[in-house]
Amino acid sequence: MTALAADARIVRSGPIATRSPLARLAAALLISLPLILSIDVLSASVALLLEIPILLLCGLTAREFWLRTAPLWIAAPLSAVTIALYGAQSGTVHFEWLLMRVSDGSLSLAAATAVRVLAIGLPAVALFATVDPTDLADDLAQRAHLPARFVIGALTGMRLLGLLADDWRALALARRARGVADQGRIRRGLGMAFALFVLAIRRASSLATAMEARGFGGTGRRTWARPSRWDRGDTALLVLAALIPVVALAEAVALGTWNFILGPS
Structure with a gap:
């Protein structure tokens, strides 16, 4: 029964749900990694807004989406509270007690952190949640x-x-x-x-x-029961994923909100 359950696959519908696992993994990385460069509300908010179509087309039901992304919805406000209390201080101080100090700078940084957690985490979870391990292994080895x-x-x-x-x-x-x-x-x-x-x-x-x-350790050329596939839809997904951080970071630079993570906050 366990072996049969392991081999059973859930058929997903949706333009992104049927894409190559390697394409979905690469798309998640293309979206997430550039957003790490800047901590500002604008770039994260623009990215999160542009990610909505991807989140809707990943093949997850509403219940699956909220269950799988629940840790992110919990982590985002908690990280914001921590940054608001102990983050870099600047501007008017609104609250101060012992080591805790809430100021305009810490509040701005807290908001940016919360939105950034969602902008980075949501597409990664949604894109990778429906990936079958066997299909991913085929893609990693063949592609x-x-x-x-x-x-x-x-x-x-x-x-x-x-x-x-x-x-x-x-x-x-x-x-x-x-x-x-x-x-x-x-x-x-x-x-x-x-x-x-x-x-x-x-x-x-x-x-x-x-x-x-069974010959899994052989040195000869390996054959595969499931050939890896890649089509125009997979390429289109990567292009769309690359455009999201480009547009978001370009907006931040153009409007002067760019805050490089290694630069002065």
């Missing part, structure tokens, strides 16, 4: 030309992560059946963690042997 052994090994490890929770529950039930699970939570947890570690090593060794026996 990005990463070492096949590394890619396949990483994919296998990701596929086995779901088994850890099942193993933990099985160990807990087995210990409870033996009457050793009712006392000493810390000691029980450490014992189960060690048992899980040993079980993971044994499974990894068996899997490595099986993969070697």
Whole structure:
């Protein structure tokens, strides 16, 4: 049942949901990395506004979107509060107590930080949330030309992560059946963690042997069951992703709000 569940795929609809996983990963990087260069409200706000079509076309339902991006919606205001209280001070001071000081400069920096967290994080989560690990591995090996052994090994490890929770529950039930699970939570947890570690090593060794026996460690040219595809839609996605930070940062520079992250705040 676990193997069948691992192989089952959810069919997504939407122009971006059907794009190549490598294209979506590259698009997320193209959007996020340039926005790190500046901390200002304008560039982050423009980028966030331009990202809305991408967020709507990623193939996530409303419930999936809010659940997957919930950490960002929590982290953004928390980071803003921290920056407002302890960030660089300038202008009028509105509140001061011990080490906390709220001023015009810290409030502006806090707002920029909050919007920046959303502008960087939302497209990364939305674009990568629906990526199938197997398709991504195929793209990384065939398109990005990463070492096949590394890619396949990483994919296998990701596929086995779901088994850890099942193993933990099985160990807990087995210990409870033996009457050793009712006392000493810390000691029980450490014992189960060690048992899980040993079980993971044994499974990894068996899997490595099986993969070697099937020729996964061969030095010859590898064939792939699922050829990686790349079309004009993937290229268009990269172009759109590159335009978002370019427009956002150009607006910030033109209107004088550009605040280089390594420069004076």
